[in-house]
Amino acid sequence: MSLLDAYEKTKQELNVTPEKLTEITDHFVSELNKGLSKTGGNIPMIPGWVMDYPTGQETGDYLAIDLGGTNLRVVKVSLLGDSKFTYEAEKYPIPVPMRTGKSEDLWNFIADSLDTFVKKHYGSRGSSMAKLPLGFTFSYPASQDAINEGVLQRWTKGFDIDGVEGENVVPLLQDAINVRNTPVEVVSLINDTTGTLVASKYCDPETIMGLIFGTGCNGAYYDVCKDIPKLEGRLPDDLLKENSPMAINCEYGAFDNEWAVLPRTKYDIQIDQESPRPGQQYYEKMIAGYYLGEVLRLILLDYYSQDLIFKDQNIKPLQVPFAMDTSFPSRIEQHSAPFVEGLFLDSFNIKTTEEERNIIHDLCLLIGTRSARLSVCGIAAICKKRNYKAGHCASDGSVFNKYPHFKERAHEALNDIFQWNCDPKDYPITLIHAEDGSGVGAAVIACLTEKRLLANKSVGTIESKL
Numbered sequence: 288m289s290l291l292d293a294y295e296k297t298k299q300e301l302n303v304t305p306e307k308l309t310e311i312t313d314h315f316v317s318e319l320n321k322g323l324s325k326t327g328g329n330i331p332m333i334p335g336w337v338m339d340y341p342t343g344q345e346t347g348d349y350l351a352i353d354l355g356g357t358n359l360r361v362v363k364v365s366l367l368g369d370s371k372f373t374y375e376a377e378k379y380p381i382p383v384p385m386r387t388g389k390s391e392d393l394w395n396f397i398a399d400s401l402d403t404f405v406k407k408h409y410g411s412r413g414s415s416m417a418k419l420p421l422g423f424t425f426s427y428p429a430s431q432d433a434i435n436e437g438v439l440q441r442w443t444k445g446f447d448i449d450g451v452e453g454e455n456v457v458p459l460l461q462d463a464i465n466v467r468n469t470p471v472e473v474v475s476l477i478n479d480t481t482g483t484l485v486a487s488k489y490c491d492p493e494t495i496m497g498l499i500f501g502t503g504c505n506g507a508y509y510d511v512c513k514d515i516p517k518l519e520g521r522l523p524d525d526l527l528k529e530n531s532p533m534a535i536n537c538e539y540g541a542f543d544n545e546w547a548v549l550p551r552t553k554y555d556i557q558i559d560q561e562s563p564r565p566g567q568q569y570y571e572k573m574i575a576g577y578y579l580g581e582v583l584r585l586i587l588l589d590y591y592s593q594d595l596i597f598k599d600q601n602i603k604p605l606q607v608p609f610a611m612d613t614s615f616p617s618r619i620e621q622h623s624a625p626f627v628e629g630l631f632l633d634s635f636n637i638k639t640t641e642e643e644r645n646i647i648h649d650l651c652l653l654i655g656t657r658s659a660r661l662s663v664c665g666i667a668a669i670c671k672k673r674n675y676k677a678g679h680c681a682s683d684g685s686v687f688n689k690y691p692h693f694k695e696r697a698h699e700a701l702n703d704i705f706q707w708n709c710d711p712k713d714y715p716i717t718l719i720h721a722e723d724g725s726g727v728g729a730a731v732i733a734c735l736t737e738k739r740l741l742a743n744k745s746v747g748t749i750e751s752k753l
């Protein structure tokens with residue numbers, strides 16, 4: 288077999304046909320419903336306890352932190368009403384060993400970063416001022432019975448820290464903050480997708496969902512309280528009477544963990560088997576930023592083992608797991624094939640032939656296209672479930688923002704599923720760039736929560752203390 292033959296085979300394996308997209312989407316709808324049922328399913332479908340649509344008129348000053356898979360962001364937000372806001376943000380990269388380190392190291396890191404931010408942005412006023420309300424955006428599956436708590440169900444996105452699963456993460460963080468005497472009180476815990484949904488709806492009433500295509504992949508949308516069977520018997524009367532909306536954090540990276548429909552390749556299977564959590568997050572492992580560089584690396588290693596590529600070269604640096612993050616395939620596709628030459632020489636000391644460079648470039652195109660096409664199955668499933676015929680899907684994350692043509696490819700796949708057959712600029716359901724979900728969303732949610740509490744409305748289950 289030649290390199291070109293191997294590439295053609297891979298091309299077939301990574302191709303997702305319109306029929307397959309439809310099959311995946313239909314299965315996805317039933318899995319979303321299963322997640323809301325009393326017995327539950329693979330997709331957690333976590334109620335986020337945001338039970339109002341923002342109007343754009345919310346106002347006030349709030350602090351927010353966002354613990355993503357790669358970075359911690361600390362944000363100071365001023366909501367100005369009229370869908371307007373200002374914010375100041377700082378990014379603190381999460382040290383790689385911390386992802387699998389000790390619980391207290393993580394909370395100390397967050398509390399230290401927060402303390403640094405408060406000192407920088409509030410100066411000496413910090414220690415004497417009233418406690419600043421903080422919205423904590425926690426982008427891991429956490430179950431909530433109320434807006435100010437979150438019990439981690441399981442780590443995802445390569446995190447695996449002992450002693451946190453099964454725990455309410457709000458007191459863990461609050462204790463670390465208190466030790467430093469930082470004047471901050473954690474008032475709400477939200478997921479980044481719920482934050483994206485609410486921040487974008489604050490600015491654009493046509494928003495129908497919030498989506499993240501970053502280290503992981505996930506989506507949030509508004510359902511209706513009475514249509515959530517697993518909350519039956521646990522909802523206070525006011526929520527049922529008012530037919531309140533309820534933001535749902537789907538955590539749909541866990542879709543199809545039983546492998547009924549996803550067209551997984553041997554590379555996807557290997558990534559799963561070598562991950563800290565085999566058997567989990569099958570969907571996410573095929574489409575999210577943490578894994579796309581690894582898919583490329585495994586394909587190249589496979590070709591190398593068949594003596595088809597990088598012949599007679601020492602490729603040790605490329606044999607290190609996760610030696611390529613998703614910026615590799617993304618930048619390779621963005622530039623033309625000659626860019627590959629410098630990149631492989633500088634990063635791995637590997638020389639490439641012209642044919643190899645062209646094939647590597649085209650592999651990146653295939654990996655990005657597969658990711659975009661599979662990504663829309665979650666979107667299409669929510670639209671089918673809620674009977675949305677039009678609207679904006681507010682999207683964020685480096686894969687959405689930086690992987691070339693992600694949006695166009697996603698729109699093409701949506702058209703494959705819904706068969707609109709019109710000009711792409713007239714597609715009724717579109718992905719648009721989200722407002723900064725982590726800060727603004729947390730601020731709007733804190734504001735909506737304050738208003739509910741003032742009006743004596745519920746913000747949690749009957750059993751929750753609020």
Ligand SMILES: Nc1ncnc2c1ncn2[C@@H]1O[C@H](COP(=O)(O)OP(=O)(O)OP(=O)(O)O)[C@@H](O)[C@H]1O
Nearest residue numbers: 355356357501502503576577613614617684685689
């Ligand atoms: N140029 C790029 N193009 C595409 N993906 C990239 C690029 N640079 C980095 N990435 C990938 O993006 C991921 C980080 O995404 P993002 O910046 O949205 O972080 P995050 O907020 O930590 O993610 P999440 O919200 O899923 O927790 C990393 O897995 C990385 O491999």
